[in-house]
Amino acid sequence: MSNAANKIWQEVRFFLRKISWKKILTFSFFVIIAAFLWFMQIYNQYFETSIIVPIKYISVPDSIIFQDSLPSQISLRIKDNGFSMFKYYFKKRDTLRLDVSAIINSSSSKVLQGSTFDMYVRKALPTSTQILNYDPVRISFNYAILEYKKVPLIFDGQINLSPGYFLNSDIKIIPDSVMAYAAKPDLDKLMFAYTVNDTISGLNSDKRISFKLASVKGIRFVPEVVSIDVPVEAYTQKNVEIAVECLNLPENLNVKFFPSKVKLSFFVGVSEVDSIKIKDFSVAIDYDGIKESKQVSVPVRITSSPSYVRNLTISPPNVEFIFEYKNTKVQ
Structure with a gap:
């Protein structure tokens, strides 16, 4: 130091x-x-303050649509002791839950107000709290009955996989159709429901993803959220050599191809590598398509391959050929 x-x-x-x-x-x-x-x-002293309480509507029938917009929160003027006030500012407030089915079935006017509204508000507050006033003082539940039909669901999002991975089967939508509720003219024009146009990136394993449905004015979808199963698998590149065949060749002719074999390159999921067999692949040239050809070489086409391979390519894509007559013995 x-x-x-x-x-x-x-x-x-x-x-x-x-x-x-x-x-x-x-x-x-x-x-x-x-x-x-x-x-x-x-x-121990009592204070007055104003608070905002969010409203959540539960048990809403799928077959109705409200003619008036419903408030998402209620403003309260309350009075309580200092200890309770302290909790109001530092503790998450309860949500005011309104049972829509119970309200519209028990009231001919379809309006929540007075002592019934007071009862719902009271449930969202501690018993020690005095309610001085609140706004709004009434909520209208006037509604119209909707038509409905089932419509197919289309995935409109985008899935981007990590490098070295691919989809080993089709994306699956759960459920594959939804119920649509709307006025009849709107419902008649509706043919499909779509997921929101969202993008998910970087997937490297099987994944179930939740997607909301794209909103359509005047139409309600049930359910509003669906699941998308994305089957993801790592892939590897493989090569096989296959002899070129000739289809519809007359019995009195032989044909020679140069080269006689071509290389097939493809990608395959790691779980399917051991399932690859040479006999599952075939490449050919059709005699009927080349018998009058004056070209030096002709294209080779793949006539069969396993369904689980991807990006199948041929090298070389064209081969040369020569016909020879078979030797025949005279009796």
């Missing part, structure tokens, strides 16, 4: 020794007691 640092440390120690820690601790003790008594006094 340098002399300057040692000198500073000596001065700090000297300063700390001069402090009367007994007096500081005594003072701190009385400050804590005073603060405690002050908080107790505050907690």
Whole structure:
């Protein structure tokens, strides 16, 4: 340690020794007691404040549509003691839950107000809280009955896989159709429901993803959220050599191809690598298509391959050929 640092440390120690820690601790003790008594006094007093409580509508029948927009929150003027007020500011408030089916079945006017509304509001607050007023004071549940039909669901999003992975089968939508509720003219024009146009990237394993349905004005879909199963698998590249065949060749002719074999390159899922067999592949040239040809080489086409291979290519794509007559013995 340098002399300057040692000198500073000596001065700090000297300063700390001069402090009367007994007096500081005594003072701190009385400050804590005073603060405690002050908080107790505050907690026992009553205060007024305004709060916002979110509204959640439950048990909404699928076959109805509301003619008026429903409020998403209610503004309350309340009175309570300091302890409860403290909880209002630092604790998540309860949601006001309104049972729509119960309300529209029990009220001929389809309006929530008065003592019935008070009862629902009271459930969202502590028992000690006094409700001074709230806004809105009434909610109208006037509705119209909707027609409905089942429509097919189309996935309109985009799935981007990580490098080295591909889809080993089709994407599956669960469910594959949804119920649509709307006025008859709107329903008659509706042919399909679509998921939202969203993009999911970086998938490297099987995944079930939730997608919302794209909204259509005047139409309600049930369910509003569907699942998309994405079957993902790592792939590898493989090559096989296959002899070129000639289809519809007359019995009195032989044909020679140059080269006689072609290489097939393809991608396959790692789970299917052991299933690959040479006999599952075939490549051919049709005699009827080349017998009058004056070209030096002709294209080779793939006549069979396993369904689980991807991006199948031929090398070379064309081969040369020559016909020869078979030797016949004269009896």
